[in-house]
Amino acid sequence: MISQLSWKIGGQQGEGVESTDRIFSTALNRLGYYLYGYRHFSSRIKGGHTNNKIRISTAPIRAISDDLDILVAFDQESIDLNAKELRPGGVIVADAKFSPTVPEGVDARLFAVPITAMAEELGTSLMKNMVASGASWALLGLPLEVFNKAVEEEFGRKGPAIVEKNVEAVRRGAEFVLEQAGGPLEEFRLEAADGKMKLFMIGNEAMGLGSLAAGCRLMSAYPITPASEIMEYLIKKLPKFGGTVVQTEDEIAAVTMAIGANYAGVRTMTASAGPGLSLMMEAIGLAGMTETPLVIIDTQRGGPSTGLPTKQEQSDINALIYGTHGEIPKVVIAPSTIEECFYDMIEAFNVAETYQVPVIVATDLQLSLGKQSCEPLDYERIVIERGKLAREELPPLEQHTLFKRYEFAEDGISPRVLPGAKNGIHHVTGVEHDQEGRPSESAVNRKKMMDKRLGKLSGLRVANAIKADAPHAEPELLIVAMGSTGGTIDEARGRLSGDGVATNHVTVRQLHPFPSELLAPHMKSAKKVVVLENNATGQLANLIKLNIGGHDKIENVLKYDGTPFLPSEIVKACKELR
Amino acid sequence: MATFKEFRNNLKPNWCPGCGDFSVQAAIQRAAANIGLEPEQLAVISGIGCSGRISGYIHAYGLHGIHGRALPIAQGVKLANRELTVIASGGDGDGFAIGMGHTVHAIRRNVDITYIVMDNQIYGLTKGQTSPRSAEGFKTKSTPEGSIESTLSPLEVALSAGATFVAQSFSSDLKQLTALIEAGLQHKGFSLINVFSPCVTFNKINTYDWFKEHIVNLDQFEDYDPSNRIAAMTKIMETGGLLTGLVYQDKSRKSYEDMAVGFQQEALAKQELKLSEGEFAKLLAEFK
């Protein structure tokens, strides 16, 4: 019996790869397995090779595996492109329709199943996904009733006839492959999982859900990969809570609409990727200057320009921190797990309102789109903090004075009042202004206002600004990374420690203002610091050098080919660098 | 009830003496008082330009944002609190050059706000460059040989974008301007009011006298029917866009807020934010 296994489905985009994966993994989730998915896709909607890979495990996992156990192929291209990933003795389940062959040098068992033919017999080639996932399920020797239950849930609302047809497709696929294989494959028999269904979602959904829980009731956004699922989730949900999603004409409208709505008192956010963030920069400065709360999600993808829109990268760090002209207070947080995607949105809204600043939540494509198991989300941790937002009636203003919206308070954070409130009238402008918000060019006021705004964040540390797993007092290597890379590092560290390499691991979650004092001691105790990141210029390493130093200790491992790190790559790099 | 004086503050506008924007400011203050608003019920959102300063000169809530973006900010304010009366305002460069994309889409979206453009056919704040509203051949600092681009007709654009309220007025006609702003504020949906607001410093062609000579006032035609879109388009074309009055109004179309499914009637900004435990559990269940 094994405790984990990797399965992949490949075919042409638009041919049912997604739905095969969905139904197969939904059924696995019913059994209580931990799942971690990876999507390989391109910007085309139909055509072009695409594949989805899932890691199935009895224990929590947050990384793609190096190799593959089972490959399901809808075409020969899928075999040719992916067979080399199979471990020796792996299995290929392929559509008999194209007379599949195993490439030379690949040690794999091939099962040719008439996937398309069976689906067509039942009325439509659309049911290929059912035949293919049924065959996969049967090879693993998993209980068919559980699978059928998942099918019933997927198609229930289409009526019993459709459910029955799909169940039949599953049965035929399963039966055929079992006969060919002579029963389930013993070497792929998974240990039983705990039977508890996990939450199973993508990072974008977790962030949408987190925003909703945080009290976000408006979203203004312009579609872009890999951010669109956030607005698509919220447009289904927000109307149930009185709010809505506005699809704007561009990202400048999206962010300025969000600024207007936040100014008027509704927690509003926008979400985009690199190209959209570039367009938002001037407006982010407006939010900083007018001390208007603002939450923006940046789902990083391959840049520059249109770059690699469907591929992994972590190359917006500089742009997010330095992108706006002039100097404003701003917070950049990078969740590193699916659970953090949820909780960080709550924190982002709280920080934005408490400190009256723009907050950017930066994920990467793998974290945003990789479907994965999520630990239970805790209702008790949903706490809403709105800072110095005036809620009581305000005392009358003296003639020709305004509410001191930008009062020089001790902590730099002034009282905030929402439009509509009596006796709260003040002015808001991106022009330098005095305490009432009126334009001012006074040198004295300018300096005080700059110091007030820029001083607001001194000492701000979000929850777990860094996350450290530091079992060694003096590790050979300290591995530092951000975003979705952490899970892969953990897996690599397990192997490294087996090989006698002592490592500590820090995930940097608050990118700006940089939590130097938290990271520095970890760097100090390590012989070497390895910074792993998905970009070409070492933006995270540079940030560390700028804020902490340690130039002589820091080694940078960069991957910018559009794919996330694999555990084996990290093991290899660390061994070379030790 | 507030009088128009209560919409004044003690800031002295930094506009040149004689600038058309003074009257626009006065008309907004009068219209707001005339329809019975209190200062705190009004939010004036403005762009960047000489005209953009207007939000600072009205005693009401206000936000002076960035160049060309008054409209999306204003729509955000209105969606957040639909109990507020929201005015967006700015110059012809602000709304018809850098912000043109937002103008067309704000019209299409039809959020219930009023957009007042101070159209002086030039860039005032940056000291006299051509604007999309400048006439062909118009010589400015940036077009020393005369503008060679065609002049934009905002009213035609508005009508073709599906506008539900289109009006135009002139700074010198405070009475008509005030009445049109009142009508715009009371219109349920997006209202565009383009105002010929002369720049006395940089535009020596489109002066007060020039407008007086060329403008056709629709108020003089008793049979003009502002609910007829084709007639409105024809009139705009016939007059070369130099007409004033209520050009078009469609009272039947609902505003964005009223059409958005589930969008609540009370101000969204007043909602309690925390989900109940039951609601949260229901949301989680969808991910199993």
Ligand SMILES: Cc1ncc(C[n+]2csc(CCOP(=O)(O)OP(=O)(O)O)c2C)c(N)n1
């Ligand atoms: C992004 C950006 N680009 C350019 C400017 C410079 N700028 C300020 S106002 C303005 C044009 C003003 O013309 P208009 O909108 O017609 O207003 P007016 O001054 O005529 O009232 C320009 C180009 C700016 N503030 N922001």
Ligand code: SF4
């Ligand atoms: S420059 Fe022109 S638009 Fe600007 S204030 Fe002076 S007259 Fe008015």
Ligand SMILES: [Mg+2]
């Ligand atoms: Mg102008």
